[in-house]
Amino acid sequence: MLHSPGLREATQAFVQGCCSNSSSNMPELSDTTTSKPTGTLAACRRNFIESTDSFFFPNTQFTNHESLPSMKESFTQFKKAFPQFLETNKVDLIRATEYNHLSLSNHVCLDYLGIGLFSHSQTIPDCSSSSPPPHCSDFPFFSTLYKSVNLKTQLLHGDHSSELESAIKKRIMDFLNISEDDYCMVFTTNRSSAFKLVAESYPFRSSRKLLTVYDYESEAVEGMINTSEKRGAEVMLAEFKWPRLRIHSDKLRKMLLRKKKQKRHRGLFVFPLQSRITGTSYSFQWMRMAQENGWHVLLDACALGPKDMNSFGLSLLHPDFLVCSFYKVFGENPTGFGCLFVKKSIIPILEDSTSTGMVNIVPSDMVFRSSTSSPGTDMEHEQTFRTGVNEAGMSNPSSLFHYISIQTEVPAELKDKKLSDYEMQSSKFSRNANGKTKNFEKSVLLTVQEKKPEFGANGSLEVKCRGLDHVDSLGLVQISNRMRCLINWLINALIKLQHPHTENKISLVRIYGPKVKFDRGPALAFNVYDWKGEKVEPILVQKLADRSNISLSNGFLHQIWFSDNYEEEKETLLESRCEEKERNKNKKTCNGITVVTAALGFLANFEDTYRLWSFIARFLDADFVEKERWRYTALNQKTVEV
Template identity: 65%
Template sequence: MSNSGSTSAACRRDFAATTSSSIFPNTVFTNHECLPSLHESFADFTNVYPKYHETAEVDRIRAKEYYHLSQSNHTCLDYIGIGLFSSSQLHNHESSSQVRSDFPFFSLSYKTGSLKTQLLHGGQESELESAMRNRIMDFLNISENDYSMVFTANRTSAFKLVAESYPFKTSRKLLTVYDYESEALEGMINSSEKRGAKVMSAEFSWPRLRIQSAKLRKMVVSKRKKKKKRGLFMFPVHSRITGSRYPYIWMTMAQENGWHVLVDACALGPKDMDSFGLSLFQPDFLISSFYKICGENPSGFACLFVKKSAVSVLEVSTSTGIVNLVPAKQLLQIAGDSSGTDTELEQISRLGMQLDALGTANSFSGLISNQSTPTRRLKQERPERAEEAANWEEIEISSEKDENSRSSGNGNLEVVCRGLDQVDSLGLMVITNRARYLINWLVSSLRKLNHPNSKGIPLVKIYGPKIKFDRGPALAFNVYDWNGEKVEPVLVQKLADRNNISLGYGFLHHIWFSDKYAEEKGRILEKRESGAKGMDANKSKAKPDLGITVVTAALGFLANFEDVYRLWAFVAQFLDADFVEKERWRYTALNQKTVEV
């Protein structure tokens, strides 16, 4: 090993050792009332991680540009993706805009067509779309010389577009590397199987949920000397549920063995593309997702990037999911100038439904506009439902020549995405280090919670990586009562909602148990019917999926110490058996009114 490599490994070991030994050393908490205060905990936290103060600029940005997070006393731990705009940017526009405050600056307009045709010949691109495409490609460090891009409604649509265009008749296999159930992935698998694909999946070794390397290598590596395109290899870089990071060598191995590679970058941190090495790996497809404003409006879109040299392998097929970015005032003009044709009436009807929905729609972290509805119904339907649900959702960009847009020197429109600008100004190291300190403190602190009985049962079970230097800022866990019985993740999520903490829940699967853990397998795995809602899952040969339902938390770049402390203090309340039973009965009594599945 080189000196730099050994030094890096030593730094990682030192970080893990320091975290384990310095956060509440030799302490176990058995009573939530005995937790140290926020102030005391933060002082200890900064003693363990003194460089956290170097990320203070994030706190200044949060206070100035996202003041709604403090005003609402809301902790948002369920956002995955990259925020485009800041809250102050939205409200500054609202105060000067002539359109109604809850009407979006821009909306998504669906179109039906062929992905391949769109990539080869393009379409009529508006000034707005050109500006947004340029800004996003610059933000992600993706060159227009190498990749073409289309806007899609969401991650699910992007996956499905690839599935419906990829030549599975000749490149038969679809190999995925996901340790969790995903509506987007289920949709892609369903579409691919209809087109003749043979679907395979990596497995993840219990208990650390690392990739089962021997099995995956057998699926990736071709035994034939002659190279032949084997199919599509879907690689998520890291798990958006457990925070596990996967070695990039799998992409190289897949390419060397004749696979096309699709990189799912939706779970990457906002600046992780800076260290990804796109020019080195050059995947054939890359998908990234963006939302509007953290804690205020989760609607947004996804971007599908296709390597120009890979476009020729796609097949021409009619699909939905590609969208245009349409100025809101343009939609208003359509409604006002309509001559009453069926097509126009359909457009206006859709617009009307969108406007009506804006009055009642809920985000999955806080509420849109000033709504006070306490439930997040879309979130209950499926772990990712809230992220994927906004098929009609609007895009928040200013069409006015105000602070939200500007003209460049050559007369082209430039869209001001203050969320992206802030991330660029902070840089990779500040964002990564901050998330590293916060997530590892949270993991360590949760593991200090034990029930006050003779068995000393841990309150929390964490899945995937524990304290680790390079773990991602996502966490999968479950809460257990005094008897060692799991508290339903949906109950934990709903109780967190009541405490103004937004969490998610997911389903871990494709878990591989060695003989050593064979006895645990029966106790741990749950049965769940495979197939996402809305998919053709009613096949007679469909078999139940085995896995683990978990509570999930994800830290965005705006997360601060108070956010993770509040989650820790909330979870600690489950140490009180009366709290669990009281809230369980209360939840059951209110279930019909608060949860709609």
Template identity: 65%
Template sequence: MKKRIMRFLHVSENDYSMVFTANRTSAFKLLAESYPFKTSRKLLTVYDYESEAVEAMINSSEKKGAQVMSAEFSWPRLRIQSAKLRKMVEMKSKRKKTKRGLFVFPLHSRMTGARYPYSWMNIANENGWHILIDACALVPKDMDSFGLSLIRPDFLICSFYKIFGENPSGFGCLFVKKSTVPFLEDSVSAGMVSLVPAKKTFRLLDEFSGTDSDFEHLSKLGLQEDELDSSNSFSGPISSQTMHSGRVEQGETSESQTTGTTAKQEVSKISEIVESGKSAEVMRQENGILEIECRGLDQVDSLGLTRISNRARCLINWMVNALLKLKHPNTGEIPLVRIYGPRVKFDRGPALAFNLFDWKGEKVEAPLVQKLADRSNISLSYGFLHHISFSDEYEEEKATVLEKRVNGAKGTVTNKRKEKAGLGITVVTVALGVLANFEDTYRFWAFIAQFLDADFVEKAKWRYTALNQKTVEV
């Protein structure tokens, strides 16, 4: 699997080492706890939205004394403020012999679809930064085409989560340039996982009798005998931290949710992962060697980058045009939809951030839109845009657009950085998958168009109750 993925991404095994992680957040946290922020003090991120993975990295780095900085984005198209970012990248370091820190750069926003110039990575490299590329927002075929041979980052994180097959159907991948491995510190972070062959797991389950000693034996076998391939594993600090506890995390499940799990639960988890993955991977036994057929990657390869990219570009631009034409009747053409970030653009990602407004001009709450979409079998989510900068031209609009995020402990302001990050906009988000077609896009548009009916929300609540469904407070 490791060799197949590295070949798919055009990553050389001679230049990079790779580990499987439970998910994207685990990869970020593992790197943050291994990076020497005590000597290379700065962490510079370029994200226009709040990300659980990035917050985990920031929290870990701050505990080690890192100075955290973030790029800002100009309202209303949310483009990078180049002058401010360049100033932070070129900031002089007191320690000339060490790297300035870690520059975390996503190739495009997973929420707004805005793409960012690759030139920022070259500028950061020239100014003595370690570079982490976050490629999780890319569709699978894009991941093998963004020029790793030219950029050659120190770290790369990509996600194969919710791309093919049923859920749970993915994992995270952390790549580290071999010349950078000695620079890292020992890490006690969990999150590295081993992939367990289905045939072997089921054989062990068949022989399992149910005693505590068997549980312990099975847990150890499932992870110790299938550890990382020695020909491509870390020779540095990270490799010394193996999964001795038998923990297996799946999907985007956080690490805290699996702490203290018993061996019996782990066996059940492993079995569930294997069973749900049978449709995505086929194992073949040829000449005594276990081979894995990656149907998902093979299908993407057969379609090709041009066809996938053109379809995604046409669908997202049609969606933007169609949404902007929705306006409330008899109200002087008050628009139903407000889009944040780039609109129709040749080069943009297949993601969209927006909000809906009723005929009075009041915003429809994002969680409500998401719940109503769920009832129509449409997968939407909502997030929080932040680090937004308003010029003098939009100063009056700033007071009406920005809101303060309050979410338990996250609402507590402890410093200026957190206070600034706590101001932003809660938005609805939609992302097109690699297999999305026009029918999917049109169904989404038709669902949004229902909000032109002033009583749509109340009618939806009434229908839900009339069907004897459990009432959900929104």
């Protein structure tokens, strides 16, 4: 089961924390019920929204990017609006000491959500020692080996995991508060692979329906839909009301409800508690309604913030499947793996399949043969690597590595001791003119702490994941408070940008989904409009942001439902991303809105949000886009017509 505090204690913590701005993922029940928040809770929400605008230059519009208040002045106003932000200063200390690469590189990383396993400082060995490793690298290294195995068989019988994989699996399950007594876990290449594994194994012949709730186009969800349809599933998609993109409750409720006489399971309900594009939060009650009406539930937890799995709603609703993902180091190395959890009670109904996408997590010395342990040429070492990897089950190793040399450094005084921690190192690449790797060197430093060896009571290896440790030390309330303050300030600041000298007072930015809201997530979907009211292409905004060392992303909002009142607006907003044949077949998934997206991680600070705001404000200059387009042309880069 998913562990959490008891219902009474959790409810008390929620109400008390709300007054000091606690968890953003405790839902309003307005999606499914007519219940209203308690007086205290309603007052907290109302006060929060009012204070957001009252302290940040109230009744002010900014029409010139050169006249924006300084970051220092803005931060002073920010602290007045959100005094509880100062209670999260431990995050700033962690960022300064463990992730100083963010400051050194002057990089604002707003292009992906998720949780990193390792801190940046954890990956840097002591290069000043008398015997430093041959390469002082920048981020952690572990290997993933593909394995072609049936998911059901894997869940029932498992296989021999490396000590490293077992340790990482245990640490992740502890972090997510998921019990090994009730759930099995497999590693996947990514989120898409996890979704596809479920689609390949779910019994759609007897439980025919697949119902998804996503307000944006997702490669993972599209892959699941395509696989499910081929296996006979009837696919249904939730819709979202314009303009706030809330779930169309009436339609979703009708799709979830089953006929009174129907006893068998209706199918699979795929549900995120939060949109990773718009930041819209959804009620736990949709999961409850699905379960009560005979649906199996897949909870997509990839967009949830750190420690959101501690929310007490999840202790009452045990999803049949849960998907999440972890990357290596925030702001520098977003590669990692996906995690698929399957409730043990549901395994017997799964069908056999030729599942692909599962991986083993192994220490590097299990994959590579040390070049110092045996003689031979580089070509012989490469051949040894390819043979060993193929035996281990990697599908296409030649596409991953070229010309390998590997050295494993183990100090002589440690050879007879148990190794405590894999200080995982990164790659050093050298590329030729064609972009192909011609050199690949890795080193793995195995170290042990003399006083506190990293072994559990049973003698098993414990991997030190300081990224997860930091989140644990901060807790749900502090993290969600920080995210709530930053994202709502950013939204309020963007709304205050307005083009000068326009009759209709054209806003520079249009935000999709919730605006200033107490329980929204830290993701934001928006577009920039020029002084004529024409949209600046999101890909151009993204490229120009990259030139300012700000990483943004883009997405495609779809499944949007317009009432008759917005019919005219619908015609001007919707774009089509399909060919004519596909468009005629399914207009709903083809038509949508391309948007710029930004996501705040738990390490985000005020400077990150201010820099994004000041960058977007530059579009108030009517000549800015044209100048930058010509500059990109001069650099022989692809240009975007606007």
